[in-house]
Amino acid sequence: MRAAALILLLGFSAAGDVALGAVTEVIAAPPSDLIVTVYRDPYRAAGAIDLNLLNGFALVTETRLVRLPAGLSRVRFEDVADGIEPVSALVTGLTGAVIEKNRDARLLSPSALVASAVGKHVELLRTNRKTGMTERRPGTILSDAEGGVVFKTEQGIEALRCSGLPETFSFEPVADLSSRPTLSVEVRSPSAMTQQVTLSYLARGFDWAADYSATLSQDGTRLDLGAWVTLANSNGVGFPSAHAQVVAGKVNRVNAEVEPIDVGRRILAQCWPRGSTSDQPMILREEYTDRMFKKSAAGGVMPAAMSLQDIVVTGSRVQQEQLGDLKLYRVPERTTLASRQSKQVRLMDRSAVPVSTIYGADLSGNNPEPTGPAHRWLRTKNSLANHLGLPLPSGTVAVFTEHEGDRLLQHESGMRDIAVDEEVEIDLGESPDVQVSETHESTSIDAAHAKLLPLVPGMALRSVKIDDVRRVEVSNAHASGIDFELRLRLPEGARIVRADHSVGAKNGRPIFRFKVPANQTVAVRYQTQGIGDGILRTP
Numbered sequence: 001m002r003a004a005a006l007i008l009l010l011g012f013s014a015a016g017d018v019a020l021g022a023v024t025e026v027i028a029a030p031p032s033d034l035i036v037t038v039y040r041d042p043y044r045a046a047g048a049i050d051l052n053l054l055n056g057f058a059l060v061t062e063t064r065l066v067r068l069p070a071g072l073s074r075v076r077f078e079d080v081a082d083g084i085e086p087v088s089a090l091v092t093g094l095t096g097a098v099i100e101k102n103r104d105a106r107l108l109s110p111s112a113l114v115a116s117a118v119g120k121h122v123e124l125l126r127t128n129r130k131t132g133m134t135e136r137r138p139g140t141i142l143s144d145a146e147g148g149v150v151f152k153t154e155q156g157i158e159a160l161r162c163s164g165l166p167e168t169f170s171f172e173p174v175a176d177l178s179s180r181p182t183l184s185v186e187v188r189s190p191s192a193m194t195q196q197v198t199l200s201y202l203a204r205g206f207d208w209a210a211d212y213s214a215t216l217s218q219d220g221t222r223l224d225l226g227a228w229v230t231l232a233n234s235n236g237v238g239f240p241s242a243h244a245q246v247v248a249g250k251v252n253r254v255n256a257e258v259e260p261i262d263v264g265r266r267i268l269a270q271c272w273p274r275g276s277t278s279d280q281p282m283i284l285r286e287e288y289t290d291r292m293f294k295k296s297a298a299g300g301v302m303p304a305a306m307s308l309q310d311i312v313v314t315g316s317r318v319q320q321e322q323l324g325d326l327k328l329y330r331v332p333e334r335t336t337l338a339s340r341q342s343k344q345v346r347l348m349d350r351s352a353v354p355v356s357t358i359y360g361a362d363l364s365g366n367n368p369e370p371t372g373p374a375h376r377w378l379r380t381k382n383s384l385a386n387h388l389g390l391p392l393p394s395g396t397v398a399v400f401t402e403h404e405g406d407r408l409l410q411h412e413s414g415m416r417d418i419a420v421d422e423e424v425e426i427d428l429g430e431s432p433d434v435q436v437s438e439t440h441e442s443t444s445i446d447a448a449h450a451k452l453l454p455l456v457p458g459m460a461l462r463s464v465k466i467d468d469v470r471r472v473e474v475s476n477a478h479a480s481g482i483d484f485e486l487r488l489r490l491p492e493g494a495r496i497v498r499a500d501h502s503v504g505a506k507n508g509r510p511i512f513r514f515k516v517p518a519n520q521t522v523a524v525r526y527q528t529q530g531i532g533d534g535i536l537r538t539p
Helices: 002-020 110-116 286-296 447-452
Strands: 024-027 033-039 056-068 071-078 090-092 097-104 121-127 134-143 150-153 156-159 167-170 182-189 193-216 222-233 239-248 310-317 319-323 326-330 335-337 341-354 356-364 372-381 395-403 406-415 423-442 459-461 469-476 482-489 495-499 503-506 509-516 520-529 535-537
Touching: 024 056, 033 193, 056 071, 121 150, 182 193, 193 406, 222 239, 222 335, 335 341, 356 423, 356 469, 395 423, 406 423, 469 482, 469 509, 509 520
Parallel strands: 024 071, 033 239, 193 395, 310 341, 356 482
Antiparallel strands: 033 056, 056 193, 071 182, 090 193, 097 182, 121 134, 121 167, 134 150, 150 156, 193 222, 222 341, 239 326, 239 335, 319 326, 356 372, 372 423, 395 406, 423 469, 459 535, 469 520, 482 509, 495 520, 503 509
């Protein structure tokens, strides 16, 4: 019993050490090796990424050197991604027991600096109107509300920039603000040691997409296809000399709300009601915020959030690997994913890809649509025989046409993920020379005329009543014939029961395929009925 009590007492003693004992601050060395694996935004459709709204994520793996003293330490991993998800952070290689993890989200910014100084002593730096010299006056910041910054000096209470003179503050160092995103880990080490540790974590603010460039031959039968992988990083932290790789395919994630990094808000210098109601509040200029940074921060300071501006293009070519049901594309050479920057690396180059041009229309099977131009596609198969035969990740494709020795842009559109041996369709937009019109020809005819439209094989009717006859006309103004595809969208349960052209199916929808000669018009007539209209399936 006495031994059990002693063990229990020792347990409480150890817990007290953790809670009350001195914690040694340890800063991990900068990463000696970096691996950044970027996953696409799972909810973004095919097309280009929005460089100012990146909803993809990345798995970041860092190798760092840590020198631990004996006892309780707080290891600080500085310059992690702004969008780090702390619950995903995994530290391996530490001999001691990891007690807790923390994400330091209070970053140094003008607004955070002012907010942290509320109620504390500062120095007001104001230019003397007569001498032009800068005067220093002790004071206290009383409020940093949205209406402006209010402070008190020996001369009274006033608002910042309401004196009409150039003025700013000088701050004492602020201990609870960090100039860079930081993950801290508390660990108890049995002895002093130096260890190489690996930090892995998921982070938001990344995305990637494929950007294709296609050049169509003059006769329209061959295509040269090249592609770039665009990597984008909207975090305020860059990843120099990293092993970069991207993953194609949709990864199922359960996203939890993560407290965003505070990049600071605007500071208003506002004098109402002292000023005129027609005056606009003055937003402190960038040079003012720069001075505050210089007065308060030692070393480099992370800039405030801004739009992605830089685009870097490299000659590296990615290498494709299988990752379960996903595709992994690895950049063979180290590359830098700089802060708020997009980068392009080469994905592929293929030449003389055979293509065919298809014209078509996508119509509703039960609601007449007005006359309009047909659509045009380039079509091929993603196979080795067609000089392709590799997974094509979704992105944008710009199609150029050779004309008198020049490459002229013809169309730009999105492209979905395409697997090997799957059909490839590249949208070329509308074709004004091919017009499509649809009319509702008749609502009903008698039994004597029911054979005007032949019965579609596989369907039988209880009656010969026809309640929906459609007529689609396709006019071709080209000097040569074209291949045309009429795709129909039918209500659930509806079927085509009579037609004067052969009808097939594609992706579960009815489709008519036919040719339209040069400068001629071809009409297609068909009839649809729903399940409740007497359609029976023949065995």
